[in-house]
Amino acid sequence: MTTQSTTPDNKSIVQRALTALVATGDVDALAPLLSDGFLHHRPDATSSTKAEWLAAVRAALVPLAGMRVEIRQVLADGDHVVMHSLRRLPGGxxxxxxxxxxxxxxxxxxxxxxxxxxxxxxxxxxxxxxxxDH
Incomplete structure (x- = not known):
């Protein structure tokens, strides 16, 4: 039996996933919150699978260690959650x-x-x- 997640539940799932990732850098803690068919889409129309995206996040953690993340807004509507944040790398x-x-x-x-x-x-x-170029 499946149940439809409510908007507050979805917002909480996303916040929990990102808080754990930013606070601990633990990519493995993020993996169980992603569906097996997870897809990550970029503005250049490329997409990556769950395994590809987790590998990219894992590889980025070393250069991004110490990054400051300020979450400005988290909005939820049905099955979608939108987060706006400001991020700054360490060392200015x-x-x-x-x-x-x-x-x-x-x-x-x-x-x-x-x-x-x-x-x-x-x-x-x-x-x-x-x-x-006019």
């Missing part, structure tokens, strides 16, 4: 704004989308349609 690295969108199914994270933008470049991106 660039501040980046990140929007993660998570889709949950049967209490597990089934899909994720991620958009990352360096805060210093945000103003230039406000006029992305203005090409210099």
């Amino acid at each position: 690295g660039p501040e980046i704004a990140v929007v993660d969108i998570w889709r949950l199914h049967d209490g597990l994270i089934a899909e994720a989308w991620e958009i990352i933008e360096p805060v210093a470049e945000a103003a230039a991106h406000l006029a992305w349609w203005e090409s210099t």
